[in-house]
Amino acid sequence: MRLEHVSRLARPSSSALAASPAADCAALRNPALERLCREIDAAFATAEADSRASFGERVRLALQRAIADPGLLRPDQRVSDPRNYCRHLLAADPLNRYAIAALVWEPGQASPVHGHRTWCGYAVIDGALEETLYRWDAVAHRAIETRRHPRAPGAVSYVDAGRGAIHQLGNPADAAARAVSLHVYGVAGEQIATHVNDLLAA
Template sequence: MRLEHVSRPARPFSPEFPASDSCAQRSAALEQLCVEIDAAFAAAEADRRASFGERVRLALQRAIADPGVLRPDQRVSNPQKYCRHLLAADPLNRYAIAALVWEPGQASPVHGHRTWCGYAVIEGTLDETLYRWDAAEHRAVQTRRHPRATGAVSYVDAGRGAIHQLGNPADATARAVSLHIYGVAGEQIATHVNDLLAA
């Protein structure tokens, strides 16, 4: 597994990714999550057998166990599309952490990942639709769909081996909130993570 990100030309920060003072005012749980991600990098560099992905999953699991991991302003939604809040950016540009807030009926596009990433559901239930890449037809083909309830945690490496779409079902009665870690610098989080694909 390669842990460094692929460099691509940076584009301006997306307005849907507010860069607020939230990076400077992190909760204790978010601070601990950063410490654990740093430790996962150190372990992976020291011992190739160390499971980086498993360490990220466990760190996310511990972070979301604390109900104070996010402040109320980091749970604010956008009625037009799911809202993303940048929470922390690694000073070495190895990762960035964001909260995504989903109103009923809001969903991501179908996408693979240009980098490793992990997410955990903090509040509500997300629907995850999984796809496989059909190289002959040059499109993503749906394979299954399942709910991801509060407490669900996932990690994937970069590539088209883990194509999916996440969203809050249209018939949901409340918003959903998830916590995401991406292997990119903070200023690249809106432009260098998703590999958008036709389905």
């Protein structure tokens, strides 16, 4: 299957992450990224053929293998922005089943508190992130913080859609360096900034 490889820089806006094209690298061939796409394709095929197979576990393993490859990201895909965290779109499935992005976080940058409109997984490549987990309070109509976890390089996570996995992810303000993470979302590439996060009040 032919993969559409692109690199885009996106910055958070007041309501979502709005895509802002920085470069089009459709001809790029990256073995590590192509292997990741093949493994996600295989996870879909297995899920269709055998409902007992764990799609999420296959995505987690694919992310774990991908971040172990030093050739996964080019230098321009590690570029940050001093104002907001950045999202670089790396690959978009031609069947619109998923998109892969690298997120770059300077110290003190964090996502908004959010649930997910789709399945998604992430892995920490460089630096360390902090993940704050929440539960949804339907009476108060807001997310309630439950615990915080440091996410060191190599940490991998996968969640299904819904408000059962509300979180905030970010690079602590006292961190010594920027952090880079790899994310896979179950949306088409052009929807990565608008159809992933379910922004919630906390």
